[in-house]
Amino acid sequence: MTNLTLALDVMGGDFGPRVTVPATLQALHLYPSLHVVLVGNQPEIDLFLTKAEPSIRQRIEIIHTTEVVSMSDRPVHALRNRKQSSMRLAIEQVRDGKAQACLSAGNTGALMAISKVLLKTLPGIDRPALVSCLPSVNKAPVYLLDLGANVSCCSETLFQFAIMGSVLCEAVDKKHSPKVALLNVGIEEIKGNDQVQQAGQLLQQSPQINYVGFIEGNDIYSGNVDVIVCDGFVGNITLKTSEGIAKLLVNQLEQGLTQGWFVRLMAKLIAPRINSVLKQMNPDHYNGASLIGLRGIVVKSHGSADQSAYLQAIILAMTEAQRRLPKMIEERLESILLDINN
Amino acid sequence: MTNLTLALDVMGGDFGPRVTVPATLQALHLYPSLHVVLVGNQPEIDLFLTKAEPSIRQRIEIIHTTEVVSMSDRPVHALRNRKQSSMRLAIEQVRDGKAQACLSAGNTGALMAISKVLLKTLPGIDRPALVSCLPSVNKAPVYLLDLGANVSCCSETLFQFAIMGSVLCEAVDKKHSPKVALLNVGIEEIKGNDQVQQAGQLLQQSPQINYVGFIEGNDIYSGNVDVIVCDGFVGNITLKTSEGIAKLLVNQLEQGLTQGWFVRLMAKLIAPRINSVLKQMNPDHYNGASLIGLRGIVVKSHGSADQSAYLQAIILAMTEAQRRLPKMIEERLESILLDINN
Incomplete structure (x- = not known):
């Protein structure tokens, strides 16, 4: 497996870093080629990194932010006013080519709205x-x-x-x-x-x-x-x-x-x-749902996911990144839409 | 239990009289005060009545009709053109006070449309x-x-x-x-x-x-x-x-x-x-759903109900008839709607 980097909104979901960080450590143990960018409140993240071995720790980058998208934020509000949120910064990592996929257990409507604006949809979608x-x-x-x-x-x-x-x-x-x-x-x-x-x-x-x-x-x-x-x-x-x-x-x-x-x-x-x-x-x-139709990979975890469920979502994001899913969809979509329009 | 009469559209559902008639016989055995009006194709119904004891048989009335509402009939079409259908004739029994409730396993949309026109909705609904x-x-x-x-x-x-x-x-x-x-x-x-x-x-x-x-x-x-x-x-x-x-x-x-x-x-x-x-x-x-908000009792059985499931729906219709459910709902509804409108 070639190296790949996931950007994780560790603040999303019912439990935040308490679940998302240990699940990430588990994934890093299982997949030596995995690198992660953890986006969220650094002191809270650090609490769960104290026992991480150096070989694991060196594959973790942290982007510190204290802003979060709450579950009750309307999508438009989140899009306009949560520009430093852990969710948005994680998606930006994908937009900027620094990560091949991102994952959040946060507000679905906001994730959809921010992803759509930042990553854009595929042609015809x-x-x-x-x-x-x-x-x-x-x-x-x-x-x-x-x-x-x-x-x-x-x-x-x-x-x-x-x-x-x-x-x-x-x-x-x-x-x-x-x-x-x-x-x-x-x-x-x-x-x-x-x-x-x-x-x-x-x-x-x-x-x-x-x-x-x-x-x-x-x-x-x-x-x-x-x-x-x-x-x-x-x-x-x-x-x-x-x-x-x-x-x-x-x-x-x-x-x-x-x-x-x-x-x-x-x-x-x-x-x-x-x-x-x-x-x-x-x-x-079966945790982990993919936001498809975008030019980048965004995976949504269940908000109530526990550690093993969150790990499943990480694995899903990795699998899609390895397959370069948006590219695969785009190519096939092009041929189908051409056929329909003719 | 005082005597009560159910009108049954025996032609509805995936299996018709093959399921609905034996289930009805079972109900008549279990409930000596139950009377039924079976609405449907008499020769087909008779096939399943040959072994019925006289004490059971005398509690069965048959209304013969060969017309049925099909599963692909649009509600408006069924309402206008299926005036001799087993479904409609069964509902008419309730409208005319000859039965306290009716039951069908047929087309839900048609059952709703015909019931609404024939039985009318309660005030405020x-x-x-x-x-x-x-x-x-x-x-x-x-x-x-x-x-x-x-x-x-x-x-x-x-x-x-x-x-x-x-x-x-x-x-x-x-x-x-x-x-x-x-x-x-x-x-x-x-x-x-x-x-x-x-x-x-x-x-x-x-x-x-x-x-x-x-x-x-x-x-x-x-x-x-x-x-x-x-x-x-x-x-x-x-x-x-x-x-x-x-x-x-x-x-x-x-x-x-x-x-x-x-x-x-x-x-x-x-x-x-x-x-x-x-x-x-x-x-x-849990078979049997009730069409509530009407001035009469209409119960819908699952189309794929087998004999024991259809029996459950018969028991539901009986229970609602004994409770005089539309009357109960009407009285309470009146007070709530008055309160809201004031």
Whole structure:
């Protein structure tokens, strides 16, 4: 692996440096070619660096700032008034070519707004989308976008998201002609709101996109399609609902298996197996969503991510940087958009 | 229990009379005071009645019709052109006072449109909402609405749904001042689209509603609130996503527990306990959503409901009829709306 540098907004998220710095140290241990720029309050960061070995410490650069984007900052406010924030300075590292990717667990709307202005979108793309890869019954990954960067989307935006999702799946999974679907309240053509219906019509006219029609919520995890498109309001709630129900199930199963001595004993004997299944289903295992459609790499971690979940997001950012994802998307996008416009 | 009559659109759903008639027979066995009007194709219905005992058979009336509302019929089309459909005739039974409730597993949009015109909405309510009761971590039921009857909702509609949900929870669960929340992409005031933000402002000005603010998808099943409000597009996808992820989890757990002889043996010994937990989480267990805000009772079963799931929906319709739910909602609604308008 060639050297690569990540810029990390260590102040973002519910826990700040307490989680982000130890997770970064773990990543530096695992990947000797990784370098990081930690952006945030230096004294707070230093607290968690005291025990770092010199070989690790020398791969860490710190950019000190005390300004942060808060979770309640409106995107426009953050863009105009948080010019020294840890989030913005981290994105600037990517813009200036000093880092190949940046990562934040902070305010999604602000991350989207600042990234869009600083890094610019790819040709033909109006708005970046937040995308993540979900597990499925048949083990094939499923890309869901948008996950909350755009709470309202017109049909043209959904259409662009579908193209980006398709290109991403082709590029990352080397999948030929990935199946693309629009998330809707029914599979019949008459179903849904205007945006979804019109986006469906646009996709039907796009020869390079393998558009398979509408898909319902209960089919997201079936693995029947590769890319699922929706607006950020629906996508965010869909993803978080999945996490909620997974937790409910785990909770009920744990309760069910701790009542009665016989069941408790048996459950204990197969606990590793049950735990391994539950771990696979743990949303933290899939932490990290990418803001695609930009000319640089921006990864969003869940705000509530713990150390191991944050590490997953770091690994995602590294993987995208190694693949030079924006370049891959740009090249494929160019050919698809040319084909549609002709 | 006093006698009550349900009108059943037996042709609706993926399986028609094959599922709906046997489930009805099961309900008639369980509830001696239940009478039913089966609306649909008589020869097809008769196929499943051949073995019914006389004491059961005499509590069944059949209204023969060959017309059905298809899943691809647009609501307006169904309303204007399906005047002899099993769905419409079943609703007419309620309108004409011949049945206390009706049940269909058919096209949701059509059910909503025909019910609205035939039964009318309650004073102060513009659009009926589809609502269902979900399980939660702390066992308290959670009402989620709308589940797909209204794919687009303005803030005023969301506001009315919140009032109806609150009244429903008060009426059915005898809960004082139930906690009402709006489903959103974040809990901060700045989050979400215009409709959700404006609905939040309306609710903040309503003294009789215990509005607690926004809630995220991962909190739906936590049991922290009693009523969750969203538009039908989001609600439908949220509910179906929950079903999808529950199936994925069950599937993975089953696979995980069938690999290796030791694990397989232990799993077999505690299978009843695992099965009882999984059964609790089975969406079929919660089948049946109510179209509230109407002057009559209309229950919607899942289209893919099997016999036991359809039976759950019948029991729901019976329960609402016994409680005279529309009357209960109307009385409480009147007082709340008076209070808001003054």
